Amino acid sequence: MEDLLANRYQIQRLVGKGTFGSVYGALDLKTKKKVAIKVENITLSPSPIEKEIIVLKKLEGQEGFPKLHSYGIYKDHNYIVIEKLGKNLSQVFKDFSYSLSIPEVAYLGCQMIRRIATLHAHEIIHRDVKPSQFLTKGKTLYMVDFGSCKSFIYAGSFHIPMTEDVGFVGTLMFASRNAHAKIQLSRRDDLESMCYSLAYLLRGNLPWMDADSSKNTESKISLRKSMFSGPSIFEGFPAEFSQVLAYVNGLNFYYCPDYGFIYNSFKKIVDKFGKSNIRVLKKPKKTYRASSLNPRKRSESQKSIRNYIKPKIDTKKIIDTCFCPTEESDTLPEFKNRKTIANNCKVYKSETLHEKARQ
Numbered sequence: 001m002e003d004l005l006a007n008r009y010q011i012q013r014l015v016g017k018g019t020f021g022s023v024y025g026a027l028d029l030k031t032k033k034k035v036a037i038k039v040e041n042i043t044l045s046p047s048p049i050e051k052e053i054i055v056l057k058k059l060e061g062q063e064g065f066p067k068l069h070s071y072g073i074y075k076d077h078n079y080i081v082i083e084k085l086g087k088n089l090s091q092v093f094k095d096f097s098y099s100l101s102i103p104e105v106a107y108l109g110c111q112m113i114r115r116i117a118t119l120h121a122h123e124i125i126h127r128d129v130k131p132s133q134f135l136t137k138g139k140t141l142y143m144v145d146f147g148s149c150k151s152f153i154y155a156g157s158f159h160i161p162m163t164e165d166v167g168f169v170g171t172l173m174f175a176s177r178n179a180h181a182k183i184q185l186s187r188r189d190d191l192e193s194m195c196y197s198l199a200y201l202l203r204g205n206l207p208w209m210d211a212d213s214s215k216n217t218e219s220k221i222s223l224r225k226s227m228f229s230g231p232s233i234f235e236g237f238p239a240e241f242s243q244v245l246a247y248v249n250g251l252n253f254y255y256c257p258d259y260g261f262i263y264n265s266f267k268k269i270v271d272k273f274g275k276s277n278i279r280v281l282k283k284p285k286k287t288y289r290a291s292s293l294n295p296r297k298r299s300e301s302q303k304s305i306r307n308y309i310k311p312k313i314d315t316k317k318i319i320d321t322c323f324c325p326t327e328e329s330d331t332l333p334e335f336k337n338r339k340t341i342a343n344n345c346k347v348y349k350s351e352t353l354h355e356k357a358r359q
Helices: 048-058 089-095 102-121 187-203 218-226 239-249 259-273 315-320
Strands: 009-017 022-028 033-041 068-074 077-083 134-137 140-143
Touching (some): 009 033, 033 048, 048 068, 048 077, 089 134, 102 134, 102 187, 102 239, 102 259, 187 239, 239 259
Antiparallel strands (some): 022 033, 033 077, 068 077, 134 140
């Protein structure tokens, strides 16, 4: 990558590299602010960066999502410029010697479900939820990387149909069981991947991952994953974790999840253990041990700390914007499942999230 992009962004370092592109830390010479730049080859089709641009435009101003600064084509690359964030949760986990306490993981669950609920309220599913897709900045967790996203509402009013043989989407370690079965993904699958992410942060591993990486093929992981239930994955940890996973596994393809129930389950754990020792969004000063399962009595000083978690998620607002059937219909997806259709509703193709021209 050249040192200067579009005659404005001074490339400083390579932050990460993936299958479809690279992420760089850079300096905006116009504003003098640090930014992150993702680039991909212009020949890549469909373009993950084009999906990201569409999603970030829809999420503009929402808490916990990066600000979109600029995007375009420079020579043989597509690029997108977003605000600079901190480390992702995989890196934070490593900083803490792969040992997070129970209330810390529950706290992260509170923030994760808020981000996922917001994304779903905008009729988008992520399809690749995992710890590295959440970045820190201050005390806020940001959701990133929307190249695998898809709209679950098409034609402005219909839920996508449940189809099979769609191909695997996601990351083997955290993908839902439906992803392995090649079933079309929906909101429930983002939540299942979130549960696996939390289990990993609690345990330091997932039971279907073999120490010998050569044995971690898609078919073997799929088989192992099907053998584990919620209680076994979260064995030894508060029951709320396995209860959430059991709830998610029971969701119908078309159903709108109860995000408030999930949030309150995680918040209950945080409240039980206390918030004063939540360190995950702070720089670690030493190697820490995971906390015990015994809940601590909350002191007055602990009760006074109110900035770690917002007291209440606006569940009603999210559900009111998420129009979906409460029971499966024989006529789905032809079943018109929205109460109202806004005049300014954007329309997306089912598979690619590319915007259609307005009529």
